[in-house]
Amino acid sequence: MPVIEKYFKxxxxxxxxHKTERPGHAAQLAASLAENEHHHNIAIVAAGGDGTCNEVVNGxxxxxxxMNDSPLPAFGVLxxxxxxxxxFGAGMPLNLTKSLENLIQDKTVTLDIGWIRGGKAPEGRYFANGVGIGFDAIVNAEAAKIKWFQGYIIAAVKTIITYPRAPQVDLYYDDDMIQSQAALISFMNGKRLGGAFIMAPQGDMFDGFLNLNTTRQCSRRDMISALFDYLKGSQGRREDTFTAMGERFRVVxxxxxxxxxxxxxxxxxxEAEVDIHCIPRALELIKG
Structure with a gap:
């Protein structure tokens, strides 16, 4: 915080x-600030990681x-x-000083936002970067228990070893459908998950679409091979992997x-069923 305060001064x-005090507080703060200041030229900036960004976006x-069509404050990230x-997916600098420079420049682009309904979100909630189902979601839960940066990779290896049985799913995307025993399904607005895995090499947060990526259940050896492909973003060449772009999705x-x-x-x-869709040009993002 001292670096941020010094730069702005x-x-x-x-x-x-505004410092958050509990999970969900950033969403409440963002909604409250937007309500109180929506007639003024302000920006609401998430200083944190992907969880903080997610909360601010939901707020x-x-x-x-x-407010329907009322102007929203611009959204920024440190x-x-x-x-x-x-x-990373938005193509913004990961360096704090350069990110502060972006905020001062105040140049915005219109950002797509994803929406998902299912599980703890029966009425739906929003996401900025991506949704994972199956292997990726299990890895994410395991990684949360590990407090150092490479935790996601360690959790991925652990999940391959335990090797849970993948569900049989009907996967609908726009007007098409495939059936699969899907070990992993991702819907990406951005490009990367877990700080390392390039889930959607062609992901674009400004094109009005989400990128679907699914790999069906295979042997442990093939899952390890797939893991390395996801690290490089080269999984699209695999026979056991299917990719597509779309606006609306359902997994049953x-x-x-x-x-x-x-x-x-x-x-x-x-969960037995989940709905996902893209909301094009939903927010103004300070991108620089």
Missing amino acids: EYGAAYTI LMNFRNI PIGRGNDFV ARQGSLVIHADGETLSTE
Whole structure:
């Protein structure tokens, strides 16, 4: 915080720092600030990691729903978290000083936001970066128990060893459908998850689509091979992997259940069905 305060003071920028006190507090702060200041030229900046970005996005989007077409504050990010996958996917600098320079420049682009309904979000909630179902969601839950940066990779190896049985699913994307015993399904607005895995090499947060990526259940040896492909973003060449782009998706488990996370937050470990879609040009992002 001292670095941030010093930078804003040197540039004569008006600012207020609000510290979160509990999970969900950033969403409440964002909605409250948007309500109190929506007639003024302000920006709401998430200083943190992907979880903080997710909460601020949900706060802004919830306020957007209430106010319909009223102007929203611009959304900015200072990446001081572990993974910073949202910032990576948006093509923004991961360096704090350069991120502060972006805020001062105040140049915005319109950002797509994802929406998901299912599990702990029966009425739906928003995500900025990506949703994972199956292997990825299990890895995410395991990684949360590990407090150092490489935790996601360690959790991925552990999950391969325990090798849970994948559910049989019907996967709908726009007007098409495939059936699969899907070990992993991801819906990406951005490019990367877990600070390392390139889930959607062609992911674009500004194109009005989400990127679907699914790998069916295979042997442990093949899963390890797939893991390395995901690290490089080369999984699209695999015969056991299917990729597509779309606006609307549904996953229905015919056998087994769905383990789901959205931007790193576990939404369910036993859901049977989930709906996902893209909301194009939902927020103004200070990108620089």
